[in-house]
Amino acid sequence: MYFPKVSEITTTEVISISRASTLAEAIDMLFRSNHRNVVVTGQDHYYLLSIYEILRLNREQQKKNILLETLELPKMPTIYKEKSIIDTLAYLHNDFEQIVVLNDDNSLYGIITQSDILSSIDPDTLMDNYRLSDLLHIKKRNRWIDKEETTLDIFNTMERYKHDATMIVEAGKPIGIITTKDILRLLKSHVDLSLPIKTYMVSPVETISQYCTLNEALSFMQDKSFKRIVTVDDEGILTGSITQKELISIAYTRWVRMMQTYQKELRDTNEKLEQKSRKFEKIAATDSLTGLYNRMKFLELFVSEYTVMVQRENALSLLVIDLDHFKQVNDTYGHNIGDEMLKQISNLLLRELRNVDILCRWGGEEFVALLPAADCDTAYRIAEKLCRVIEAFSLEGMPCITASIGVSQIRESDDLNEVIERADKALYAAKMSGRNCVKKATL
Structure with missing residues (x-):
């Protein structure tokens, strides 16, 4: 089984800004690039300015000319680009969807996301033996809302509970969705947030049966470039939604434990094979009596x-x-x-x-x-x-x-x-x- 290096699956097209910059400069960079996050570079650490932080600062009526170094931004986990993807497994259960990838000199190389990890690990046997319905009962229920609730209330709730998407339902069926990407679009457009969420929701919602296998769900997410899947029953009633991060954390738990158990054994085996290879290479290249080249x-x-x-x-x-x-x-x-x-x-x-x-x-x-x-x-x-x-x-x-x-x-x-x-x-x-x-x- 091949495990790529972190550098092979890193997204290097990321936006970053110094902590000495202002909040206004960071927001402007987000709007211009249409990104949902910007990496803030400090002297010894890297921080994340996300759409959630912008919503929080907006709710607190924070001044836009404030320096980023004065804000309490969350620190991002880091990993060196020469590490194996196996070494990223320890980060799967933290609150970040992104990990900063560093060069050997600790400078920024790029970002690795849950999506990158998901796309690089494919234990088909495990994936074909679990269905989405097996996972829905053990994950928390997302907030499903009425289409008449105000947009500002929805934004504040998403910021408070760190929801990256909110489902709008009618008669139990999903009729719309609002994601953090939509929030960024709406903030940039300076829309009236007092209007009901039905004004701005994205509709219709693409769904998938809760009885699909994890492998089928994975293919669906990759084909659609979705960061979450919305599941329904046979009647089209909303049963839940699962993010890529949740899919990784739940579906791969057994596989992760197995890989961690056998990681040392694999390394030992590789070392023995390399030693034998070097030995046979030397035998093939040298004279057995004198040790000189043949x-x-x-x-x-x-x-x-x-x-x-x-x-x-x-x-x-x-x-x-x-x-x-x-x-x-x-x-x-x-x-x-x-x-x-x-x-x-x-x-x-x-x-x-x-x-x-x-x-x-x-x-x-x-x-x-x-x-x-x-x-x-x-x-x-x-x-x-x-x-x-x-x-x-x-x-x-x-x-x-x-x-x-x-x-x-x-x-x-x-x-x-x-x-x-x-x-x-x-x-x-x-x-x-x-x-x-x-x-x-x-x-």
């Missing part, structure tokens, strides 16, 4: 370094290193001593080569080294140094040994086989010259 990995690295050489117009050279008379070591001292000597020489070469150089065991007692940013003369000097170091190497119980080295600079038209062939010819010339020496290939 031919397959060297070919991959050669292609990468060749590309860099061409792009940056750098030099690139290759060494073929062969230990002299190594067969005599095996014949005289045995293969165990020979293997130990190969490991010791491999470590010696790694120490003496540069950090950027790439060393491979090519086969038997032969090694190949790739030298980035080294022309033929530089590679020759490095090879000479390796010859002298190998010649001076001694370890108790092991014979002294020398090496012959062929050097070849790589051209843009080369492939690895051509480079190796030239370096092999240079190596052969070194052998013919008495061994324990370095020869350059002829370009």
Whole structure:
């Protein structure tokens, strides 16, 4: 099961304003953007100025030129964008429908909503086994009102009880609805709030059967871009309404507990798989005796370094290193001593080569080294140094040994086989010259 990062489902198109701004500036920003909320940024915290707060401040006849920093605005919960969506589950039961998403430096990245979470989690089995009617009896009843009640009274009630929608009913059937988005529209238009709510209600109301499954309800909400669903019985009588937040809090409770229980197990399993993957990758790329890169990995690295050489117009050279008379070591001292000597020489070469150089065991007692940013003369000097170091190497119980080295600079038209062939010819010339020496290939 894939769990996205918070950043992948964050809405980054949010409006924000500094706490040093005035209430009038914030309200104007809400009206111009047609948003229902604005994020207020403080020095250490983020706050929410919602339509409910505007209604409250309007009821209290708060002056519009007051600074936001003087108002008691609710603090918003925060989460870093690199967190998993699983980490948002702890916020599902708070009073906020939005969570502030932060960059690593604590700056505002965006907002994640209950809708974002709902759209990103889809446990079909759970969703297909619950129906809306199973949930209606355990949630609080919303206030259903008569169409003749005044608009101002409705607004004040919605602000006091934090209702984001109010249903208008007649003979038990829903005939209209007022949401916080409608409130914002009406406030912006400066309408007469003393008129009855029937003047401004949105009608007709789209409803869904209370016997639908949660999955069907979820599809309905997503298709309609609704933040709530209004449920009716077979006679069309209003039975309730459920918001996205309530749907999450109720329907996903069991699933959330399951995910929290198995979260550590999943992480442990992933870590073990990653460890095995790294282990197998190392086995596939290295020589089992010396721990150096093998031919397959060297070919991959050669292609990468060749590309860099061409792009940056750098030099690139290759060494073929062969230990002299190594067969005599095996014949005289045995293969165990020979293997130990190969490991010791491999470590010696790694120490003496540069950090950027790439060393491979090519086969038997032969090694190949790739030298980035080294022309033929530089590679020759490095090879000479390796010859002298190998010649001076001694370890108790092991014979002294020398090496012959062929050097070849790589051209843009080369492939690895051509480079190796030239370096092999240079190596052969070194052998013919008495061994324990370095020869350059002829370009």
